[in-house]
Each structure stands twice: as C-alpha cells, then as structure tokens.
Amino acid sequence: GENVEQHPSTLSVQEGDSAVIKCTYSDSASNYFPWYKQELGKRPQLIIDIRSNVGEKKDQRIAVTLNKTAKHFSLHITETQPEDSAVYFCAASMGGSTLGRLYFGRGTQLTVWP
C-alpha cells in the first residue's frame, strides 16, 4: 500500500514568517494530495488539495506544490498568524479509483509565536 512520510513533526515560527511542511509518498499511482488542519480538540478539516496534473495551487496565504517525479509535495504558509497554530496532515490517494482511501502522514504540530 501507499506510505506517506511527513516532516518535520514539530515546527515553530515567529508570526509573519513562512512555514513549510514536506511530505513524500511511495506509490506512483497516487494522484490526489489533500492537506488537513486540525486545531486542538477539533476535527480535521480540509484546507487545500492538489491533483497530479497541477504543479502548484494557491489559496490566499496557503500554497501546495507537487513534484510527481520525486514523489513529494509541500505545504507553504506565508505571513503566518497565531491562528495558524494547529496540527497539519498531508495525505495521498489514488484519485478516481473505487477505493478513495486516504493515506495520512503522521502530522506536523505548527506553533506560531506572536
């Protein structure tokens, strides 16, 4: 099955700085890569996703890049704010398949200091 590795496990940044979280995956058939944000005590929520036919996608301060050749994808958060503090999970899936299963990384605890 798919194996998704996520780094770093913890990340601390100063407010206003950028944060980057990186993930690698093992199955070249994977072609859908969502990112979820989980605030303390809350449920995971989708913040951005990318399909393999796109190299980069942006949504305001959040962007995701994908390198299919190297099998890695990254989440970039610019101008970080204290409310960005949360655990972030990357995931991979074979989009369009009958399974639709997501394989998650182990998460990154992001702390933004004011």
Next chain:
Amino acid sequence: IAGITQAPTSQILAAGRRMTLRCTQDMRHNAMYWYRQDLGLGLRLIHYSNTAGTTGKGEVPDGYSVSRANTDDFPLTLASAVPSQTSVYFCASSPGQGAYNEQFFGPGTRLTVL
C-alpha cells in the same frame, strides 16, 4: 442533523466489554470511513465503506468490526475492548466512491479502555 455526527463524545470502558461507536451523516454521501488517532501516529484507517452494503478493511482492522445497512449510518464495534484501543476515533464521509472528494470528519469520540 447537519453534517456528520458521532456518539458518544467520550467513554470510559472496562477491558473485555463490548462497545459500539455510532456515526451518522445526512449528506447522502456514498463513502464512509473510521479512523483512529493516536499521538505521533496520525490518522490510521480502521475500516471503510464505499457504498451501503459493502465494507472493507483498512490499515488497523483487528479487534474492530463495521456494518453499513444504509447510506446514513456506519457503526464501529469493539467486540471485546483492550487497553490498546484507547484512542480518539473519527468517522468521516465523502460524496463519491472515488477520490478527489473531500472527506468530512465527525467531531470524534474519545475512548478510554481500562
């Protein structure tokens, strides 16, 4: 009901007891999933169902069973609870059988097995 709900919110259970975690969604989603979340291990898939009447095993299915008698409900049963099943359990659903579909998570059930 709006979205996806889980019950109970939390539970303390004696080892060896049987327990069913409930999950209900009113979005008419075809696919439903059960994950467990443990510190440092991310979200691991226990069982899934692509459509009513079908179920499949995820990464960590041992000790758990599921059923999908209708579209809305996807209960998870622990036949004889053990302390290693202490975890936070999340139910999720997605619109279609394939990927490219956002998975919506329930609020979670915190289970402690003593």
